[in-house]
Every structure is written in C-alpha cells, then in structure tokens.
Amino acid sequence: MKIAVLPGDGIGPEIVAEAVKVLQALGPLFDLESAPVGGAAYDLTGHPLPPATLELAKNADAILFGAVGDWKYDALARELRPEQAILGLRKHLKLFANFRPAICYPELTAASSLKAEIVGGLDILIIRELNGDIYFGQPRGIRTSELPLFKGTREGFDTMHYSEPEVERIARVAFEAARKRNKKVCSVDKANVLETSQLWRDVMIRIAKEYPDIELSHMYVDNAAMQLVKAPKAFDVVVTGNLFGDILSDEAAMLTGSIGMLPSASLDKNNKGLYEPSHGSAPDIAGKGIANPLATILSAAMMLRYSLGMPEQADRVERAVQKVLSQGLRTADIYTEGTQKVTTVQMGDAVVAALI
Ligand code: IPM
Numbered sequence: 001m002k003i004a005v006l007p008g009d010g011i012g013p014e015i016v017a018e019a020v021k022v023l024q025a026l027g028p029l030f031d032l033e034s035a036p037v038g039g040a041a042y043d044l045t046g047h048p049l050p051p052a053t054l055e056l057a058k059n060a061d062a063i064l065f066g067a068v069g070d071w072k073y074d075a076l077a078r079e080l081r082p083e084q085a086i087l088g089l090r091k092h093l094k095l096f097a098n099f100r101p102a103i104c105y106p107e108l109t110a111a112s113s114l115k116a117e118i119v120g121g122l123d124i125l126i127i128r129e130l131n132g133d134i135y136f137g138q139p140r141g142i143r144t145s146e147l148p149l150f151k152g153t154r155e156g157f158d159t160m161h162y163s164e165p166e167v168e169r170i171a172r173v174a175f176e177a178a179r180k181r182n183k184k185v186c187s188v189d190k191a192n193v194l195e196t197s198q199l200w201r202d203v204m205i206r207i208a209k210e211y212p213d214i215e216l217s218h219m220y221v222d223n224a225a226m227q228l229v230k231a232p233k234a235f236d237v238v239v240t241g242n243l244f245g246d247i248l249s250d251e252a253a254m255l256t257g258s259i260g261m262l263p264s265a266s267l268d269k270n271n272k273g274l275y276e277p278s279h280g281s282a283p284d285i286a287g288k289g290i291a292n293p294l295a296t297i298l299s300a301a302m303m304l305r306y307s308l309g310m311p312e313q314a315d316r317v318e319r320a321v322q323k324v325l326s327q328g329l330r331t332a333d334i335y336t337e338g339t340q341k342v343t344t345v346q347m348g349d350a351v352v353a354a355l356i
C-alpha cells in the first residue's frame with residue numbers, strides 16, 4: 001500500500017511525524033513517500049502544489065496530509081498561496097466527499113467550552129461537499145464596478161454554484177453513511193434566500209425517496225449554527241455544501257473539546273482519499289512541540305478503514321487513542337486540571353505504546 005505523506009506548513013510536519021510513527025508501528029505494511037506541499041513547496045519550487053507532489057498523490061493508494069498556510073504568504077497572488085495546494089488536490093483528485101466526525105470522548109467533556117450534559121457522548125458526522133459551491137464557482141474576481149451606484153470603484157465577486165449531479169452524489173454519500181449510523185440526515189442550506197440552496201434542497205428531497213429507511217430533515221444554516229451549540233446530540237449526519245460545511249465543521253469541532261481532536265477524510269467515488277486533521281497549520285504554535293497529534297493519528301485510522309481496507313488496524317489505532325486519553329495524557333489544547341500535560345512527541349509515543 002502506497003501512502004503519499006504531505007506534511008505541509010506550521011505544525012503540519014510535527015503532527016504528521018507522529019501519525020507516520022503510529023502507521024510504522026503497525027508493521028511493515030506501507031510504502032510511505034513524502035513530498036512538499038503548501039508554503040513549504042512554494043519556498044522550494046515556487047508553487048504550492050508542484051507537479052511532482054500532485055503526481056505522487058495521484059499514484060498513491062491514500063494521502064496523509066498535515067496542514068498548509070502561514071501569514072507570511074498572505075501577500076502572494078491567490079494561485080500561489082498555500083491554501084491552493086489543498087484546494088487543488090481536492091479538485092484534481094475529485095475528492096468531493098468530506099467526512100468530519102465530531103465525537104466527544106468522555107474523558108474530554110470537561111475540555112469543551114460547553115456544558116457536559118450538552119456534549120457528553122456526542123457522536124455526529126458532518127459531510128461536506130468539497131468540489132463545488134462558491135469555492136470553485138466561476139466567474140470570480142476583483143474588478144472595477146460598472147454598477148451606477150458604485151461606478152469606478154473596485155468590487156469583488158464570487159459565484160455560488162451547484163449542479164444537480166454534484167448534489168445527487170453527495171446526497172447519496174450522506175444517506176449511505178446514515179444507514180450505518182442512526183438513520184437521520186439533516187441537510188443544511190439557505191433555501192430561504194439562495195437559488196443554489198433551493199436546488200440543493202429539491203435534489204435532497206428527490207434522492208431521499210431512494211432511501212425510505214432514512215429520515216431527512218432540512219435546516220437553514222443560521223439555525224444549524226445555533227442548534228449545534230444548543231442541542232448538538234439531536235443531529236446524526238449533517239450534509240451541506242462546501243462553504244457552510246467549512247464553517248459548521250469548525251464549530252462542531254469545538255463541541256468535542258478541541259479542534260486538535262478532529263480527523264477528516266476526503267473521498268472520491270472509489271473511496272480513494274486524502275486524510276487530514278480538520279484543523280489548520282497553527283503557525284503561532286509551530287515548532288514548539290505542543291500541537292495535538294491526535295487528529296492526524298485519528299485521520300490515519302480513517303485512512304486504514306476507508307481507503308486501505310484495514311478495519312482491524314483502524315480499530316487498533318482508535319483503541320490506542322482512547323487508552324492514552326483514559327491514562328490522563330493531554331496536550332496543552334485539551335489539558336484540564338488533574339491530567340498530565342505532554343508534548344506532541346510524547347503523545348505520539350504514548351499512542352504507539354498503547355497499540356495492542
Ligand atoms: C478546511 C480549511 C480549508 C477550507 C482552507 C485551508 C482552504 O479551512 O479544510 O476546512 O476552507 O476548506
């Protein structure tokens with residue numbers, strides 16, 4: 001099994017190193033090959049997603065990705081910014097289905113900014129469409145306005161866009177996922193205002209007819225943002241577009257105690273995938289050895305399950321993470337009084353030691 005390892009920027013290299021350590025501890029199962037991506041790749045080659053990195057990703061069975069981005073690249077032209085690397089990989093590899101599970105481990109209930117009774121036992125799955133929406137819609141740009149009221153001033157514009165087949169395929173992914181869970185799908189949109197969302201909702205309702213065993217509900221995104229902090233356990237699977245999913249998945253992350261705990265999988269139609277923590281590159285804490293590697297380690301577990309067909313190995317890794325948490329080990333982001341604060345490397349070592 002060939003795994004492309006793309007550490008990226010900020011804390012990316014530190015957390016990916018720990019996930020690689022865990023994968024190697026499972027046995028000589030993988031052929032791991034690294035390549036630069038994001039700002040790191042820009043510094044080396046002048047492009048955030050160099051052809052060699054894209055080629056490696058295309059030819060691998062799965063991709064383990066760290067994070068990209070740093071303020072020092074903010075002044076670059078958009079197509080050269082680190083973020084284009086992850087957006088480019090998602091688009092080139094047709095990774096349209098993003099799974100972001102938000103699980104609140106019992107040991108971490110106290111680390112959440114919400115009350116224990118609200119988040120205790122939380123287990124929801126956000127499914128975010130990744131290839132469409134305002135992220136990729138054309139036209140977009142910054143130009144001189146022709147509108148009478150604003151004539152001669154600069155204006156920025158983007159296009160929110162979804163076509164029926166794009167909504168159909170993500171709808172099916174969500175209904176299939178709900179079948180393996182509590183059989184509820186909540187589709188989040190802004191159909192009271194946006195045409196794109198009206199189409200999204202119509203398609204959801206049509207595809208739902210193929211899944212009579214699944215209960216489909218709809219929610220406007222503003223209300224969903226509110227319900228996520230009010231009664232998150234009422235959700236099972238949430239399916240939504242690229243932009244709303246970006247925002248809601250960060251919100252859901254905080255329910256679990258820390259965004260440092262959230263893995264994610266981005267899959268194509270054949271379950272080939274890119275696996276990355278839901279959090280970003282956190283340049284403010286890069287190099288300090290304090291980042292939480294668990295989201296990346298749990299992403300590696302998702303990779304074993306979804307792309308590599310190794311569910312037992314995935315279980316082993318997830319059990320080991322569970323064990324280090326119950327041993328009281330915590331990186332700074334999930335530390336609470338009475339637990340033991342550890343570094344990135346110590347956390348990775350502890351997961352390896354807990355593998356049985
Ligand atoms: C995410 C990130 C990315 C996104 C950025 C880095 C382009 O926020 O994966 O959620 O907006 O999708």
Ligand code: MG
Nearest residue numbers: 246247250278
């Ligand atoms: Mg995001």
